[in-house]
Amino acid sequence: MKLVVENLTVKLQSREILRDVTFKVESGEVVSLLGPNGSGKSTMLRTIFGILKPIKGVVLYDGKALNSISEASKVFGYLPQENPEIGLKVLDVVLLGRTPYLSGIKRAKKKDIEIALKALEDVGLKGFENRKFNELSGGEKQKVMIARVFAQEPKVMLLDEPTAHLDISAQIEILEIVRRKVRDGCSALIAMHDINLASSFSDKILMIKNGKIVYAGTPDEVISEETIRDVYDAEVIVKRHGSRVYVIPKRKTSENGVRVHIICGGGSGRDLIYMLSDRGYKISAGVLNVLDSDWETVVEVGGEVVSEAPFTEISDESHAKNLEMIEKADFVVLTNLSIGKGNLKNLYAAKYASKLRKLIVIEKTSFKSRNFVGVEAEKIYDEVVRGSIVVGSEKDAIRILDRERYANN
Amino acid sequence: MRFIAILAILNVISALVGLSVGSSNIGIYDVVKVLTGDSNENVKQIVLNCRLPRLLLAMLVGSSLATAGCSMQAFFRNPLADPYILGISSGACVGVALVIILEIATIQNIMISAFLMALITAFLVYKIGSLARFREQSYAILLAGIAISCFMNGLASILIYLASQSMHLVVFWIMGSFSNTTWNDVFFLAPVSILCILFIFLNSWNLNAILMGDEHAKAVGLDVERFQKELLAVVSLLTASAVAVSGIIGFVGIIIPHTMRLIVGESHQTLIPATILFGSAFMPLVDVIARTTTAGELPVGAITAMLGAPFFVYLLLRGL
Numbered sequence: 001m002k003l004v005v006e007n008l009t010v011k012l013q014s015r016e017i018l019r020d021v022t023f024k025v026e027s028g029e030v031v032s033l034l035g036p037n038g039s040g041k042s043t044m045l046r047t048i049f050g051i052l053k054p055i056k057g058v059v060l061y062d063g064k065a066l067n068s069i070s071e072a073s074k075v076f077g078y079l080p081q082e083n084p085e086i087g088l089k090v091l092d093v094v095l096l097g098r099t100p101y102l103s104g105i106k107r108a109k110k111k112d113i114e115i116a117l118k119a120l121e122d123v124g125l126k127g128f129e130n131r132k133f134n135e136l137s138g139g140e141k142q143k144v145m146i147a148r149v150f151a152q153e154p155k156v157m158l159l160d161e162p163t164a165h166l167d168i169s170a171q172i173e174i175l176e177i178v179r180r181k182v183r184d185g186c187s188a189l190i191a192m193h194d195i196n197l198a199s200s201f202s203d204k205i206l207m208i209k210n211g212k213i214v215y216a217g218t219p220d221e222v223i224s225e226e227t228i229r230d231v232y233d234a235e236v237i238v239k240r241h242g243s244r245v246y247v248i249p250k251r252k253t254s255e256n257g258v259r260v261h262i263i264c265g266g267g268s269g270r271d272l273i274y275m276l277s278d279r280g281y282k283i284s285a286g287v288l289n290v291l292d293s294d295w296e297t298v299v300e301v302g303g304e305v306v307s308e309a310p311f312t313e314i315s316d317e318s319h320a321k322n323l324e325m326i327e328k329a330d331f332v333v334l335t336n337l338s339i340g341k342g343n344l345k346n347l348y349a350a351k352y353a354s355k356l357r358k359l360i361v362i363e364k365t366s367f368k369s370r371n372f373v374g375v376e377a378e379k380i381y382d383e384v385v386r387g388s389i390v391v392g393s394e395k396d397a398i399r400i401l402d403r404e405r406y407a408n409n
Numbered sequence: 410m411r412f413i414a415i416l417a418i419l420n421v422i423s424a425l426v427g428l429s430v431g432s433s434n435i436g437i438y439d440v441v442k443v444l445t446g447d448s449n450e451n452v453k454q455i456v457l458n459c460r461l462p463r464l465l466l467a468m469l470v471g472s473s474l475a476t477a478g479c480s481m482q483a484f485f486r487n488p489l490a491d492p493y494i495l496g497i498s499s500g501a502c503v504g505v506a507l508v509i510i511l512e513i514a515t516i517q518n519i520m521i522s523a524f525l526m527a528l529i530t531a532f533l534v535y536k537i538g539s540l541a542r543f544r545e546q547s548y549a550i551l552l553a554g555i556a557i558s559c560f561m562n563g564l565a566s567i568l569i570y571l572a573s574q575s576m577h578l579v580v581f582w583i584m585g586s587f588s589n590t591t592w593n594d595v596f597f598l599a600p601v602s603i604l605c606i607l608f609i610f611l612n613s614w615n616l617n618a619i620l621m622g623d624e625h626a627k628a629v630g631l632d633v634e635r636f637q638k639e640l641l642a643v644v645s646l647l648t649a650s651a652v653a654v655s656g657i658i659g660f661v662g663i664i665i666p667h668t669m670r671l672i673v674g675e676s677h678q679t680l681i682p683a684t685i686l687f688g689s690a691f692m693p694l695v696d697v698i699a700r701t702t703t704a705g706e707l708p709v710g711a712i713t714a715m716l717g718a719p720f721f722v723y724l725l726l727r728g729l
Contacts, residue, residue, distance in 0.1 A: 069632065072630070073630025074630070084486075087674070088617060088674075092617060096617060100629065132674075
């Protein structure tokens with residue numbers, strides 16, 4: 001029981017919209033089509049359903065080609081992109097999904113009404129049957145349309161951007177509803193715009209560019225900075241959490257020419273690094289152990305790092321380099337980091353910066369609770385604080401940096 | 410269901426009023442006597458050969474125009490679509506005028522010519538209004554209709570001018586009227602209009618589907634192109650046959666379906682029967698107004714226009 005698409009080529013007004021598209025969708029799979037506007041996603045769905053005729057290639061379900069739209073509508077539940085503005089009752093809209101099963105004079109029988117009501121219940125709109133369609137919210141309308149697809153009892157759902165124009169909770173709900181249906185024994189091919197939603201709800205992703213499938217596979221196989229640059233021509237950061245993938249746009253900020261050195265570690269600098277980098281500050285940090293989460297963040301935003309091998313104490317050599325960086329920097333920030341034997345030298349570095357009058361200290365929790373060295377560190381910290389500006393949050397630190405920066409300009 | 414029963418009763422009342430009001434002094438009491446077969450020949454003659462065919466024709470025309478309007482509103486997904494607004498009536502009118510000027514005006518010829526012209530007009534309006542560049546603009550179809558309607562009216566005027574000897578007859582006919590109705594007209598109109606209305610009634614499910622838009626209608630397996638062609642032909646035929654027997658009676662296709670929509674809702678399974686029945690009750694009543702308000706007869710089309718145009722503006726203000 002699977003959908004097979006082979007060598008599909010579609011021309012519209014002598015322009016090739018799809019070129020040699022081949023893939024398959026197995027039963028129980030959610031497959032997403034990703035690609036920029038005009039890449040051929042809608043054309044693909046319309047051709048599979050049979051509204052457009054390919055000049056080459058075949059669409060087979062269960063090994064058979066479907067020759068007419070009325071045949072196709074029993075196998076495929078196709079949902080076009082735009083919703084109509086109509087005053088029909090919700091039940092009437094959902095009942096239209098029974099059209100393929102009615103013949104002669106079309107009248108809904110008891111069984112059809114039961115199926116339609118069940119479909120409404122499945123999308124969470126029990127009791128909505130007598131409401132008017134055009135009086136519903138965007139999310140509810142979309143759910144009604146999904147219920148129409150369900151009433152069709154499809155084997156494969158072909159959904160064209162079912163989450164467009166919806167808020168995030170409605171988007172998630174719609175995709176949850178679709179997933180649940182797929183679990184009950186059908187499959188779905190969904191054209192999507194949101195890469196993050198696609199990768200968290202799909203089993204497979206097909207990326208289309210100019211009518212060709214250029215990448216195909218599981219979300220973590222397919223989604224990467226390179227593929228997105230290739231398909232969408234966009235610069236993003238791709239983060240992986242287990243098998244999940246998150247895409248974050250890279251902000252194009254112009255550099256403001258101000259250097260900030262950050263003394264951090266263990267994730268205490270992460271938010272600050274992102275915030276500063278977004279604002280165009282040139283960032284350096286140190287000393288950080290390689291693979292420390294702050295180390296990864298600095299590398300990600302393209303800052304300079306004074307590094308130390310994982311799980312080793314800061315060497316004199318690194319410490320010296322760190323001091324050099326501090327000298328070069330316009331400002332230095334000491335984050336709310338914990339101090340142990342391994343990074344005690346960073347506290348000395350902070351003291352150096354405080355002497356140079358360029359230190360801002362972020363103190364969210366008392367130093368005592370973060371000090372794992374003892375009295376020695378306590379004393380140094382007191383000296384550090386004396387020569388610097390102490391703030392309670394990253395935002396305050398940035399406010400001061402911005403203010404100083406404007407003052408200097 | 411209850412509302413349909415109410416409409417049926419309304420039809421009976423309207424029929425009785427239609428039969429018992431007129432220039433000769435024959436009231437409801439006489440009508441009942443005719444129905445029970447207990448009256449003089451003269452009265453019987455007037456009721457059965459004058460008022461009854463006129464009543465039936467008005468009922469048929471009312472239903473035909475209302476049903477045509479209702480299905481055109483679904484077809485074009487535009488609440489302001491109607492055979493009159495979109496120029497299909499005017500097209501049919503040109504067909505009639507052509508036949509009259511050629512002096513071959515039998516009712517069959519009038520009908521065929523009116524149908525062909527109505528079909529051509531409907532097709533033109535549809536083609537222009539559904540051009541890709543107009544697709545998302547609900548005004549486009551109306552503007553196309555108005556342009557074509559103007560053209561057809563102009564053409565009809567020229568033809569009428571050329572047909573100088575019978576000019577006033579043609580002019581009065583164009584204004585829309587049920588005067589001089591004979592059983593011949595009824596026998597001619599009844600089969601055509603009943604079959605067409607039946608077609609639309611049996612396709613009310615499909616009308617719901619195309620109301621959703623072509624793409625959605627295809628998605629539920631409807632052969633949209635074929636259905637649209639059939640519908641366009643049936644609507645043209647309905648309009649043409651109504652125009653052929655009674656001239657141009659505008660706005661019925663707007664007033665009736667919209668009033669019914671407000672009461673029974675949008676679904677064509679109930680909307681179409683309600684429209685058919687309300688159309689057949691409404692038209693004879695308007696005809697009664699036409700023939701009783703002045704010593705002579707007002708054109709029915711003028712009265713429906715007086716009622717319909719404000720209704721049209723109301724719909725326009727409410728937003729498409």
